[in-house]
Amino acid sequence: MKNKYKKLALGLLFDAFGYASFAFPMLDIVWAPLSAYLMTKMYKGKEGKIAAAITFVEEAMPFLDVIPTFTLMWLYTFVFKKEKETTIEV
Template structure:
């Protein structure tokens, strides 16, 4: 507990992971509704893109937002976990580059 108080960025990192998994799950829900699924994606695609751009600032957020929008709007690409991939890139791959 004291680690979270001393390092609030670590807490935000875990919250972003949980939210990302939730949002990736929402993106997969379109597969559960036959024939209406792609229509749902038309609504979810811009929301997904905006959420990615909001959660991850700067170039990473912009690129992820565009990719997330395209992934949701193009049929049959919904299975790609864009939020989780962005989290892994931001907190694992990019942080390894800093070391």
């Protein structure tokens, strides 16, 4: 459970860093591939790879930096996916 909230804190930090590229657009050149790499390290498997691709595109494209992809992936992994798994077991 502790790891769950550590991922949330890191995700919020990474999303905030992505927002900084509005002020410094040249950061996207470095941040887009780095954020994709970090996403694959935080979330394993097929879902992590898909999220990394989405993150890369979102960070590389101008004006899409407002999408909090790390936070959305955390919500998907620990809130929505968990609810879906719970309803299947019942």
